Amino acid sequence: xxxxxxxxxxxxxxxxxxxxxxxxxxxxxxxxxxxxxxxxxxxxxxxxxxxxxxxxxxxxxxxxxxxxxxxxxxxxxxxxxxxxxxxxxxxxxxxxxxxxxxxxxxxxxxxxxxxxxxxxxxxxxxxxxx
Amino acid sequence: xxxxxxxxxxxxxxxxxxxxxxxxxxxxxxxxxxxxxxxxxxxxxxxxxxxxxxxxxxxxxxxxxxxxxxxxxxxxxxxxxxxxxxxxxxxxxxxxxxxxxxxxxxxxxxxxxxxxxxxxxxxxxxxxxxxxxxxxxxxxxxxxx
Amino acid sequence: xxxxxxxxxxxxxxxxxxxxxxxxxxxxxxxxxxxxxxxxxxxxxxxxxxxxxxxxxxxxxxxxxxxxxxxxxxxxxxxxxxxxxxxxxxxxxxxxxxxxxxx
Numbered sequence: 551x552x553x554x555x556x557x558x559x560x561x562x563x564x565x566x567x568x569x570x571x572x573x574x575x576x577x578x579x580x581x582x583x584x585x586x587x588x589x590x591x592x593x594x595x596x597x598x599x600x601x602x603x604x605x606x607x608x609x610x611x612x613x614x615x616x617x618x619x620x621x622x623x624x625x626x627x628x629x630x631x632x633x634x635x636x637x638x639x640x641x642x643x644x645x646x647x648x649x650x651x652x653x654x655x656x657x658x659x660x661x662x663x664x665x666x667x668x669x670x671x672x673x674x675x676x677x678x679x680x
Numbered sequence: 681x682x683x684x685x686x687x688x689x690x691x692x693x694x695x696x697x698x699x700x701x702x703x704x705x706x707x708x709x710x711x712x713x714x715x716x717x718x719x720x721x722x723x724x725x726x727x728x729x730x731x732x733x734x735x736x737x738x739x740x741x742x743x744x745x746x747x748x749x750x751x752x753x754x755x756x757x758x759x760x761x762x763x764x765x766x767x768x769x770x771x772x773x774x775x776x777x778x779x780x781x782x783x784x785x786x787x788x789x790x791x792x793x794x795x796x797x798x799x800x801x802x803x804x805x806x807x808x809x810x811x812x813x814x815x816x817x818x819x820x821x822x823x824x825x
Numbered sequence: 826x827x828x829x830x831x832x833x834x835x836x837x838x839x840x841x842x843x844x845x846x847x848x849x850x851x852x853x854x855x856x857x858x859x860x861x862x863x864x865x866x867x868x869x870x871x872x873x874x875x876x877x878x879x880x881x882x883x884x885x886x887x888x889x890x891x892x893x894x895x896x897x898x899x900x901x902x903x904x905x906x907x908x909x910x911x912x913x914x915x916x917x918x919x920x921x922x923x924x925x926x927x928x
Contacts, residue, residue: 557901564897567820571891572748574816575686578809579749582693584802585700586729586752626748644805655812662819662893669824669900676904679911682887820892824900 556672558614562600563665569596569624570658576626577654580647587638591647596624683817685750690810692732692751697803699754700727704796711787714775721775722785724760729753760786866912870905877902 573594583589599622606613635641703725713722732750763786771780880898883889 556904560897560901564893567893568891571816571820571893574813575689575748578686578689578693578813579751581802581805581809582689582696582752583729583731583749584693584805585697585798586731589731592748644802648805648808651809651812655816658816659819662823665823665893665897666825669904672904673907676907676911679915683889683891817892821896823893823896 555615558611560665560668561619562614562617563661563668565619565622565624566596566600567658567661567665569594570654570661572624572626573654574651574658577647577651580642581644581651584640584642584644584647587640589640589642591629591642592626593629594624595627596622599625686813687810689749689751690806690813692753693806694803694810696727696729696752696754697799697806700799701796701803703727703757704792704799707787708789708792710785711789713785714773714782721765721783722787724763724785724787725757726760727754728756728758730755863912863916866909870909873902873905
């Protein structure tokens with residue numbers, strides 16, 4: 551653990567978990583504002599940032615080690631797409647938001663599980679050196 | 681922003697939809713009220729929603745930081761003075777005017793029922809969102825166990 | 826008797842003294858690196874433990890945004906401490922083994 555590379559994947563997973571949490575807040579706000587006139591739905595931008603940060607020719611380990619945590623912070627943006635909105639200017643579709651909510655919950659559960667397993671692997675290695 | 685901001689947002693949504701349902705129930709209950717305490721026929725009421733925001737300085741700060749918002753609140757309950765009252769010809773009614781027409785409230789039962797169903801669905805969606813946030817928080821606590 | 830060969834014995838003894846000094850320097854350098862590495866491990870463990878404690882206080886004050894921040898910080902601190910203890914145990918074992926060597 552001298553070079554602290556042991557926790558690199560966990561740090562990246564943690565940023566993904568932060569993005570998932572923020573996305574949950576944003577979706578919940580969209581659902582609460584489904585009847586507000588003039589409200590435009592919001593969303594979170596993260597996966598594209600992570601993809602940009604992971605470009606390169608090296609092995610995945612090296613690319614993950616080179617990620618800077620402040621470059622891949624999740625960003626909230628407002629979705630002004632005018633494809634369909636009601637007469638009161640609100641473009642929240644409650645069924646889409648409910649589906650996004652479920653999908654995001656599954657993603658968050660999977661990320662938590664992955665973090666637990668990463669820690670578990672590290673612990674397993676240390677078990678042999680009592 | 682705390683851990684429970686998501687739950688607060690859902691709670692505000694539930695409160696707002698419940699208030700809307702209360703107003704709709706009032707409209708339905710008063711569908712035939714030709715005279716209220718002012719002597720006027722009952723006029724249909726509606727709620728006005730708006731996104732909950734904090735002080736203007738924090739709003740600018742939040743816009744640049746891109747935070748997720750704080751929920752919804754009902755700003756006003758307004759009377760519908762645009763839709764005309766329903767006039768029914770009934771000279772024997774005590775509230776009839778000199779032409780024999782009685783002014784009934786401008787409450788359309790079908791409209792109110794549709795709104796009620798919409799409000800119920802929105803309320804249930806907010807409940808689902810609250811449960812999802814709660815389950816996510818519990819999941820986060822189980823990391824490493 | 827070949828006087829030149831007696832002279833070379835003296836050279837041999839000189840060689841022996843010199844090599845003892847260099848090997849002692851090598852042992853010191855090796856110990857230095859080991860010591861530095863151990864100090865780094867302890868410093869890192871200390872850092873993780875402090876971060877975990879700060880996360881605990883921030884959580885109690887309601888400053889954290891989500892629940893997994895606290896848990897991840899605690900797990901990292903635990904693992905770092907476990908690693909330090911394991912390293913210490915291994916070094917102690919090695920030391921005891923060396924001390925038990927009979928000459």
